Structure formats: C-alpha cells, structure tokens
Amino acid sequence: MKKKFSMEKYSRILILLLFIIVLTIIRPKSFPTVNNISNVLWSISVVGILVSGSIFVMLLGGIDLSVGSLMGLSAVVTVLTIRNNNYSNKGVILGIALALLVGIAAGALHGFFVITFHVPAFLVTFATQSIFLGISMVLTNNKILSCLEPKLFTNIGLGRIGPFTFPIYFMIIIALFSFFVLNKTVLGRHIYAVGGNQEASRISGISVKKITMISYIISSLTAAVGGIVLASMTQQGMASTGVGYDTEVITAAVIGGVSLAGGSGTIQGAIIGAMFVGLLKNGMNLMNVPSTNQGLVKGLVIICAVALDIMQKKEKVGGNV
Amino acid sequence: MSQEIILEVKDINKSFFGVQVLHKVNLEVRKGEVHALMGENGAGKSTLIKIITGAYTKDEGKIFWKGKEVEMNSLKDCQALGMACIYQELSVIPALSVAQNIYLGREPKRGKTGLIHYKKMNQMAQELIDKYEFPLKATDMVDSLSIGLRQLVEILKGLSSNSQLLIMDEPTASLSAKEASILFQIIDSLRKQEVSIIYISHRLEEVYRLSDRLTILRDGRNAAVLEREEIRPKEVIQTMIGKVVDESAGSKKTLTQNTKEAALKVEGLTRKGFFEKVSFEVRRGEILGFGGLIGAGRTEVMRCLYGADKYQSGKIWIEGKEYIPTSPKKSIAFGFGFVPEDRRGQGFIPLLSMNRNMALTNYDIIKQMAFSISSKEEVDMCEKMIKKMDIRPADPQKQVGLMSGGNQQKVVIGKWLVRNLKILIVDEPTAGIDVGAKDEIYHILEELAAKGVVVILVSSDLQELVRVSHRILVMRKGKIVKELAEGTITQADILEAASGIESQEEVAG
Numbered sequence: 001m002k003k004k005f006s007m008e009k010y011s012r013i014l015i016l017l018l019f020i021i022v023l024t025i026i027r028p029k030s031f032p033t034v035n036n037i038s039n040v041l042w043s044i045s046v047v048g049i050l051v052s053g054s055i056f057v058m059l060l061g062g063i064d065l066s067v068g069s070l071m072g073l074s075a076v077v078t079v080l081t082i083r084n085n086n087y088s089n090k091g092v093i094l095g096i097a098l099a100l101l102v103g104i105a106a107g108a109l110h111g112f113f114v115i116t117f118h119v120p121a122f123l124v125t126f127a128t129q130s131i132f133l134g135i136s137m138v139l140t141n142n143k144i145l146s147c148l149e150p151k152l153f154t155n156i157g158l159g160r161i162g163p164f165t166f167p168i169y170f171m172i173i174i175a176l177f178s179f180f181v182l183n184k185t186v187l188g189r190h191i192y193a194v195g196g197n198q199e200a201s202r203i204s205g206i207s208v209k210k211i212t213m214i215s216y217i218i219s220s221l222t223a224a225v226g227g228i229v230l231a232s233m234t235q236q237g238m239a240s241t242g243v244g245y246d247t248e249v250i251t252a253a254v255i256g257g258v259s260l261a262g263g264s265g266t267i268q269g270a271i272i273g274a275m276f277v278g279l280l281k282n283g284m285n286l287m288n289v290p291s292t293n294q295g296l297v298k299g300l301v302i303i304c305a306v307a308l309d310i311m312q313k314k315e316k317v318g319g320n321v
Numbered sequence: 322m323s324q325e326i327i328l329e330v331k332d333i334n335k336s337f338f339g340v341q342v343l344h345k346v347n348l349e350v351r352k353g354e355v356h357a358l359m360g361e362n363g364a365g366k367s368t369l370i371k372i373i374t375g376a377y378t379k380d381e382g383k384i385f386w387k388g389k390e391v392e393m394n395s396l397k398d399c400q401a402l403g404m405a406c407i408y409q410e411l412s413v414i415p416a417l418s419v420a421q422n423i424y425l426g427r428e429p430k431r432g433k434t435g436l437i438h439y440k441k442m443n444q445m446a447q448e449l450i451d452k453y454e455f456p457l458k459a460t461d462m463v464d465s466l467s468i469g470l471r472q473l474v475e476i477l478k479g480l481s482s483n484s485q486l487l488i489m490d491e492p493t494a495s496l497s498a499k500e501a502s503i504l505f506q507i508i509d510s511l512r513k514q515e516v517s518i519i520y521i522s523h524r525l526e527e528v529y530r531l532s533d534r535l536t537i538l539r540d541g542r543n544a545a546v547l548e549r550e551e552i553r554p555k556e557v558i559q560t561m562i563g564k565v566v567d568e569s570a571g572s573k574k575t576l577t578q579n580t581k582e583a584a585l586k587v588e589g590l591t592r593k594g595f596f597e598k599v600s601f602e603v604r605r606g607e608i609l610g611f612g613g614l615i616g617a618g619r620t621e622v623m624r625c626l627y628g629a630d631k632y633q634s635g636k637i638w639i640e641g642k643e644y645i646p647t648s649p650k651k652s653i654a655f656g657f658g659f660v661p662e663d664r665r666g667q668g669f670i671p672l673l674s675m676n677r678n679m680a681l682t683n684y685d686i687i688k689q690m691a692f693s694i695s696s697k698e699e700v701d702m703c704e705k706m707i708k709k710m711d712i713r714p715a716d717p718q719k720q721v722g723l724m725s726g727g728n729q730q731k732v733v734i735g736k737w738l739v740r741n742l743k744i745l746i747v748d749e750p751t752a753g754i755d756v757g758a759k760d761e762i763y764h765i766l767e768e769l770a771a772k773g774v775v776v777i778l779v780s781s782d783l784q785e786l787v788r789v790s791h792r793i794l795v796m797r798k799g800k801i802v803k804e805l806a807e808g809t810i811t812q813a814d815i816l817e818a819a820s821g822i823e824s825q826e827e828v829a830g
C-alpha cells in the first residue's frame with residue numbers, strides 16, 4: 001500500500017533525472033556545465049517564484065491568467081519610481097514597496113470579484129490581464145524604460161552568491177515559504193479542503209471567502225515579486241515584460257501534478273514542473289530546435305503529462321465511476 | 322420464482338493498493354428473485370457490485386450471465402445485457418434536469434436526425450414520475466433537489482431501463498417511510514414480472530420483508546447464503562458482525578416529560594418557501610427527534626439553526642440568551658456540532674485523508690507552534706476516533722473518498738466527538754451504517770445527552786427515531802404538525818402525522 005504511493009510520489013523526480021541524464025548524454029559538452037546549469041536555474045527562477053503563489057489559486061480550483069501582465073505592471077511601477085527618484089536607493093525601496101502594493105491590490109480585486117459576483121476566476125483574471133497591460137502601456141507611453149542603476153536594483157536579478165544568481169535564492173525562499181504555509185499551517189489545510197469540497201468546508205466552519213481572498217492576494221503578490229526580479233534581470237521596465245509567463249506557470253503546475261480542478265497538488269511538484277519546463281527549453285535550444293517549433297513541443301508535453309496523470313489516478317481507483 | 326440462474330459470479334478477487342478486499346467471492350442470482358446482499362460497513366458489497374457492473378475491473382474470477390461468461394467493462398456493457406444499477410453514491414449529474422438524468426445516453430431522438438426530442442423525453446419522464454407518485458418534476462434541475470429526491474431520480478433512472486436485473490445499493494438510505502414503501506411496492510411488482518433484484522441495505526426490516534434469499538459477506542468473504550425460510554434475524558446479525566445486537570427495540574416506546582429548563586428555544590423561525598413559523602424548545606440533556614417526509618423542511622430548519630443558510634424571521638435563544646447564527650464558523654465556536662444529511666456533498670473532502678478530514682473542525686484545539694500544526698496531535702486525535710467509532714480501515718492516511726459509505730459516515734460524525742459540544746444536530750446520522758455501528762452511534766448520542774448536550778436528531782428511519790428520541794416533533798410541508806411527548810408512541814403515529822392522514826392538528830408553540 002505504502003509502496004505504490006511513494007512510487008507515484010517520486011515518479012516526477014525520476015522522470016526529471018532521466019531527462020537530465022538524456023540531455024547530458026546527447027549534449028555532453030554544452031549541457032552539464034556550471035554556466036549552463038546556473039543559466040537554466042536562473043531562467044526557471046522567475047517561473048518558480050510565480051508558481052509558488054499561483055498554486056494557491058489553483059488548489060482552490062481557480063486559475064490566474066493575469067500573472068504575466070501583472071508582472072509587467074509591477075516592473076513598470078518599480079522602474080518608473082526608481083527613475084523618478086533619480087536612481088537613488090530610496091527610489092528602489094519605494095519602487096519595490098509600490099509594486100508589492102499593486103500586487104496586493106490586484107489580488108484583492110480578483111478575490112473580490114470571484115467572491116462577490118461568483119464570476120469564474122479565468123474570466124476575472126482574463127479581464128484584468130488586459131486592464132493591467134493597458135495601465136502599464138499608459139504609464140510607459142508604450143516605451144521601454146531602461147534602468148541600469150543603482151546597484152541595489154540591478155543586483156536583485158544579477159547579483160550572485162557562489163555560482164548562482166540571487167533570483168534562484170529568492171525562488172528557494174519563496175517556495176519554502178509556500179511549502180510551510182501549505183503543509184504546516186491551518187491556512188494550508190483549509191486551502192486544500194476548500195479546493196476539494198467547498199460546501200463541506202463551509203459546513204465545517206471554514207470561511208471560504210477569507211481563504212479565497214488570501215489565495216488571490218498571494219498569487220498576485222508573487223507575480224509582483226516576479227515582475228520586480230524580471231525588471232532587474234533585464235534592467236528595464238516594459239509593459240509586455242511578462243507576456244507568456246502565465247502559460248508557463250500553468251504548464252509548470254500541470255506538469256508538476258497540480259490539478260486544475262482544485263484540491264490536489266504540491267509545491268514540490270510544481271517546482272519540479274518548472275524545472276522540467278526550463279530544461280525542456282534549454283534542451284531544445286542546445287539542440288537547435290527553432291523557437292517556432294518549441295511551442296508545439298511544449299504543448300505535446302503538457303498533453304502527455306496530463307494523460308499520464310489521469311491514467312495513474314484511474315489505476316488508483318481501479319475504475320472510472 | 323424459477324430456479325433459473327440469471328447471474329452467477331464466481332471466485333472474485335479484488336485488491337486495492339495491495340490490500341485484498343474481496344476473497345473468492347461468489348454470488349448467484351435467480352430469475353425473478355430479490356436477493357439481498359448483506360455485510361457490515363466495508364465488507365465489500367459495493368465493490369462487488371461495481372465489479373459486476375464493470376465500474377471496477379476484477380483481479381480474478383468469472384461472471385456468467387444466463388450461463389454465458391461475460392466481460393463487463395463499462396456501463397454500456399451493462400445496459401446491453403439488461404442490467405441496471407442504483408449506486409450508493411448516486412451517479413446523477415447535478416447540472417442536468419431530472420428527465421435528462423433518467424434518460425442519459427438513451428434519449429429519445431427526433432426521427433433519424435439524432436437530435437434529442439426534449440418534449441417527448443420530458444413527457445416520458447413525467448409519466449414515470451406520476452406513475453409512482455414521486456414528488457418530482459421532469460424539468461427540475463437536479464442540483465436544486467435535496468439528497469432524498471436525488472435518490473428518487475437515481476431510482477427512476479434504474480427503473481426506466483426495463484432491465485432484467487436491477488441492482489440497488491442502499492436505495493432507501495435517504496428516503497423516508499412513504500417513499501420507501503412506494504419503492505417496496507415497485508420491487509414487489511418487478512418480482513412478479515420476473516425481474517431479478519440485488520438489494521443492499523442496512524435497514525434490516527426491509528431486507529427481511531423483501532428478500533427471497535440473502536448472501537452475507539464478512540471481511541470480503543462469503544459467510545452464508547440463506548433461503549427465505551432460513552432467515553432468522555439474530556443469526557443474520559451474528560453472521561454479519563460477529564456479535565448480537567438487539568435491533569427489535571424501536572417499534573414503540575413510552576415517553577415521559579423532561580421537566581428541566583429549555584436550553585434551546587426557537588420561536589417563529591421562517592425561511593420563505595421552505596418552512597414557516599417553526600417554534601420548539603429542547604431541554605438540556607434531551608434528544609429531540611424530528612420526523613417527516615422528504616421535503617418536509619426538517620433539514621432546512623437545521624441548516625438555518627446552524628448558520629449554514631439564512632432565514633427571514635424568527636428568534637433563537639440558547640441558555641436564555643439570544644443567539645443569531647450568522648455562519649457555521651460562529652456556531653462551531655459557540656459549541657455547535659452538525660452532521661449534514663448529504664454526506665458526499667457536504668460531509669467530507671474526498672481527496673483528503675481521514676486525519677485531515679477529522680481535524681478540519683478542530684484546529685482550535687490542536688496544538689500549534691509558530692503557526693505550525695502538530696501533525697502528531699492531528700493523527701492522535703484521528704486514531705482516538707478510529708478506535709471509538711471502529712472505523713475501517715484503521716489507517717489515518719486513508720483517503721476518505723475511497724472508503725466504504727458507512728465508514729465515511731463515521732468520519733463525518735467522529736470529527737465532532739472530540740469537541741466540547743453544547744448542541745449537536747445530526748441529520749440522518751446512520752445513513753449507510755451497519756447494525757452494529759448504529760448501536761454504537763445511539764450509545765454515543767445517549768452518552769452526550771446524559772452529559773447535558775442538547776441533541777437534535779433528524780431521521781427518516783422511524784425505528785431509529787422512536788428508539789433514540791426522548792421527544793418527537795413531526796413536520797409536514799414546512800410546519801411542525803405534531804408533538805409526541807408523553808405516553809406510548811409507535812412508528813405508525815409518526816407516519817400518520819407526517820403524511821397528514823390524521824386530522825390536522827397544529828401544535829401551539
């Protein structure tokens with residue numbers, strides 16, 4: 001009984017390891033270098049940060065499509081504030097604080113609509129996706145705002161400790177925080193419960209509204225953090241900075257075994273999913289797969305992951321009722 | 322009844338995660354017989370049924386239909402053979418109408434176009450409903466129906482297919498006496514038409530009344546097959562659960578007034594369209610029973626009292642102070658416990674383990690350090706309840722969605738028992754629970770009442786109502802129509818008041 005469980009638990013890590021071995025074998029010169037690995041980690045760090053927050057919404061059975069454009073808004077707000085404060089350290093702190101506030105406000109807005117009007121999450125966040133993008137465009141006049149100073153800002157995305165850049169550490173810290181909340185706290189227990197059966201949770205005395213609100217705020221907050229990190233990595237603020245990240249986050253989560261129907265999935269899984277996506281991209285680049293075809297491959301991988309997941313679950317209940 | 326065997330199941334083995342739940346199980350059903358399948362919670366009845374209907378795959382064994390070996394892989398196979406099943410966990414789809422559910426996959430078409438003939442479908446469904454006088458409309462959406470009504474839809478779905486074998490897994494678990502007696506009539510007439518029926522129920526009188534033969538399972542093994550003449554209630558229970566319980570109690574009882582002060586007082590509670598001006602009192606240490614038919618409004622009153630639904634007017638006093646239930650959360654903190662009637666929809670989180678489910682209402686009493694829950698306490702609490710309620714399997718990590726129906730119910734009840742309760746409301750607490758465990762639950766309710774907890778019991782099982790309650794209120798069409806507080810009462814008294822046979826007499830309150 002226990003055996004089969006752990007097999008399932010570790011199957012993702014095993015597939016990931018297998019993938020790494022395969023890449024090492026076919027690209028022995030370019031893949032297993034410190035530089036490349038650190039690059040891969042750097043590229044997945046943002047997705048890792050985002051998915052650590054988005055997973056809260058997904059566990060509730062919702063989805064946050066606004067992540068990418070909220071990142072853009074957050075990046076723009078940060079960079080604008082820094083520029084308006086003459087690239088001072090004070091400007092950096094103020095910019096970050098403002099971006100985080102924007103994140104919280106955005107999350108609260110999503111939560112409010114989902115709770116009060118029972119609008120499906122994908123509709124609400126689909127709408128705010130263009131709203132956030134629109135605001136960023138107005139703020140920037142649809143131009144790229146570069147920001148090469150001060151060090152306090154550029155270090156966020158580019159500074160290093162040892163071989164790894166800061167964002168990797170951010171990802172680890174935020175993922176650990178998520179892990180703690182989801183696995184150790186009452187809030188975490190409640191999130192899994194609400195995602196699994198909302199009505200039963202309400203009857204059990206859980207404030208579904210509160211849980212929903214908090215989850216949306218956390219999701220938007222990590223999007224804001226992701227935006228700040230990305231702004232620093234690219235040393236610029238641009239409305240479209242985060243385009244595409246929303247699907248990447250969903251891809252990572254789904255590959256990592258997070259159920260979009262809510263109620264099941266782990267942060268470990270989601271991070272492994274993010275790594276998988278990162279490695280897949282890296283592998284395709286190393287093998288010179290044209291970027292035009294990469295989307296196709298990614299789509300196929302998602303379908304396979306989901307199919308595998310469903311097959312495993314079916315096996316588990318031994319049927320399909 | 323002929324001796325022809327319509328279904329034979331031989332040497333079925335089945336394991337889940339390496340745990341074997343069926344061991345070489347045999348079952349033989351004759352043409353035109355009502356064959357009861359009995360066994361305690363978790364004995365493997367539903368699993369066997371699901372294997373027969375192709376919902377689960379068997380590990381080993383054979384299934385013969387009219388002497389020919391068959392492979393059952395899906396519901397389509399079932400329908401093709403002429404088998405239909407009423408599942409314990411109800412397979413109706415909430416987003417569809419009653420008619421759509423009844424004719425799912427067999428919708429009448431407009432000529433050769435393949436388009437569904439809705440008008441005809443609704444008509445056919447309504448005829449079926451009217452024939453049995455069920456309180457349903459063909460066009461009702463299932464998600465707006467109470468659990469008992471959904472069960473009726475599930476039954477109609479099974480009946481509409483004109484099968485030669487009808488399997489019923491606890492069809493009466495959420496039905497009240499009136500609907501149940503209609504079902505029994507249906508079963509009798511099906512028997513006359515040579516339709517075979519496999520009948521699973523934990524309500525033993527039903528089984529004794531209906532069955533021509535019965536097969537008893539014990540821990541996933543065949544324990545006995547009895548012909549009608551061989552059925553002796555005591556022995557059946559003994560074979561089933563390995564001990565004797567007296568289940569004859571509860572046909573009648575003499576009540577005496579409890580003169581203590583009222584601990585809970587409800588006055589003029591009204592929720593438009595559901596119930597009106599409901600007033601009653603419960604004394605400390607009293608078990609107040611609520612009887613009535615499906616749709617009488619009992620569940621709705623309880624939900625409002627608990628804070629799960631809003632009401633328009635009325636007042637509630639607890640221990641002399643006015644109490645306004647605004648949410649379940651507030652009520653739980655105040656000292657309420659609530660076992661909802663709809664186990665699957667409202668009782669538990671199927672994906673979560675037993676220990677997570679039990680802990681759900683109890684995080685205020687589970688130790689936490691720096692926000693971090695002590696998982697040891699969580700598991701300890703669960704293990705205590707597993708012992709107290711004899712839940713099987715005794716594995717705190719077992720996903721509740723994968724447990725047997727009766728054991729799920731024990732989880733739903735168990736989570737309240739670790740708390741310091743003031744008021745416990747239980748709505749159909751023993752739905753799907755076996756005789757042995759039922760007895761345990763009655764003892765638990767009595768114990769709580771003796772400790773001074775106010776216990777409110779809503780039940781459609783008249784025997785249970787008479788046996789457990791200290792006083793009984795009967796509701797009909799959203800109103801309390803009768804109070805049975807003193808003297809000798811019988812099940813018939815409740816039934817009469819519930820169906821309005823007796824001259825209408827309102828209880829002043």
Ligand SMILES: Nc1ncnc2c1ncn2[C@@H]1O[C@H](COP(=O)(O)OP(=O)(O)OP(=O)(O)O)[C@@H](O)[C@H]1O
Pocket residue numbers: 316317318337338342360361362363364365366367368369409713714723724725726727728753755
């Ligand atoms: N899908 C499943 N996965 C894992 N275990 C299962 C599954 N279905 C049933 N079981 C286990 O098989 C055993 C038999 O369950 P089953 O539902 O057949 O019992 P039952 O006789 O119908 O009981 P009840 O009277 O409570 O409905 C139980 O121990 C249950 O936990």
Ligand SMILES: [Mg+2]
Pocket residue numbers: 366367368409490725726727
């Ligand atoms: Mg069962």
